[in-house]
Amino acid sequence: MPGVAESFEVKLANGETESADSLWGARHVVARRAAFDSDPLHPVNVLPAEIWKTGANVFGGRVYVETIRTAAELSAFEDP
Numbered sequence: 001m002p003g004v005a006e007s008f009e010v011k012l013a014n015g016e017t018e019s020a021d022s023l024w025g026a027r028h029v030v031a032r033r034a035a036f037d038s039d040p041l042h043p044v045n046v047l048p049a050e051i052w053k054t055g056a057n058v059f060g061g062r063v064y065v066e067t068i069r070t071a072a073e074l075s076a077f078e079d080p
Helices: 022-035
Strands: 006-011 016-021 049-055 063-066
Touching: 006 022, 016 022, 022 049, 022 063
Parallel strands: none
Antiparallel strands: 006 016, 006 049, 049 063
16 A cells, blocks of 8 residues: 555564564664674574564554574575
8 A cells, every 4th residue: 555654563582672664674673682682692682583564554453574583584695
């Protein structure tokens, strides 16, 4: 739906949530929080993190996008 605002919500392992304007922004939230966690090598306060798409154009107001379980997933390349 053109003109309908959508955003993304990040749910961290410690129960905190943050909003982002794009999927890239949501992944950046996870990366930033993992990098600055009290133990960046094992960021158990951050991972696993779930990303949800939110907005009036998605059924029920939110839809699951992905779960990031490891920091390595944030820099992994996908084959086309």
